[in-house]
Amino acid sequence: MPRYTFTLNGNEVSVEAPANHPLLWTLRDQLGVTGPKMGCNLDVCKACTCLIDGEAYTTCVTAMSDVEGREVTTIEGLADGDELHPVQQAWLEMDVPQCGFCQPGQIMNAVALLKNTSEPTDAEIDEIENVCRCGTYFRIRKAIKSAAEKSGGN
Known part of the structure; x- marks a missing residue:
């Protein structure tokens, strides 16, 4: 093998x-x-x-x-020791997760998006296409935009 x-x-x-x-x-x-x-x-x-x-x-x-x-x-x-990545921190601040199952994938796609764009549009966020059965998409959008503002995309 x-x-x-x-x-x-x-x-x-x-x-x-x-x-x-x-x-x-x-x-x-x-x-x-x-x-x-x-x-x-x-x-x-x-x-x-x-x-x-x-x-x-x-x-x-x-x-x-x-x-x-x-x-x-x-x-x-993603986290640096006890310091959360800005996207993880935004997820907590915006109270995004409900069941939490999809959240690791959502966060990783958001991190990749913010690596390439510092001010994502709604259309760019919609392109992520992760499925959230709980329907927290409006909070996910807010969290991504919040993380972008705080980190400048880094």
């Missing part, structure tokens, strides 16, 4: 997995990283979104062969 080495939340890891094995299941089952959630396993709900080299990827359809030598960041890797 092939071995893949990549950086996970700042630490180098090495795992054995089939080349087409989804990153989501390697993260959860082999590495014990449970922030990314499995909602649909079809690249629809986006609950499993993580960053790979700073860009948003749905890990349920990202093969292990695609992460070799790359940097993977999950929700667990």
Whole structure:
């Protein structure tokens, strides 16, 4: 079985997995990283979104062969010690989560968006397309705009 080495939340890891094995299941089952959630396993709900080299990827359809030598960041890797990432802080301040299941993917997509745009429009936020069964979209929008204002997109 092939071995893949990549950086996970700042630490180098090495795992054995089939080349087409989804990153989501390697993260959860082999590495014990449970922030990314499995909602649909079809690249629809986006609950499993993580960053790979700073860009948003749905890990349920990202093969292990695609992460070799790359940097993977999950929700667990966003905070700097006890200091939350500005998007995480905005999520709390705007009281976004209800059930919380989709929130790691929502946050990771928001972080990727703000990396590329410091003043996101409603249309850009709508392009995120994460599914929230609780319907907190208006609070998600407010949180993304709040984080953008406070961090200037960083």
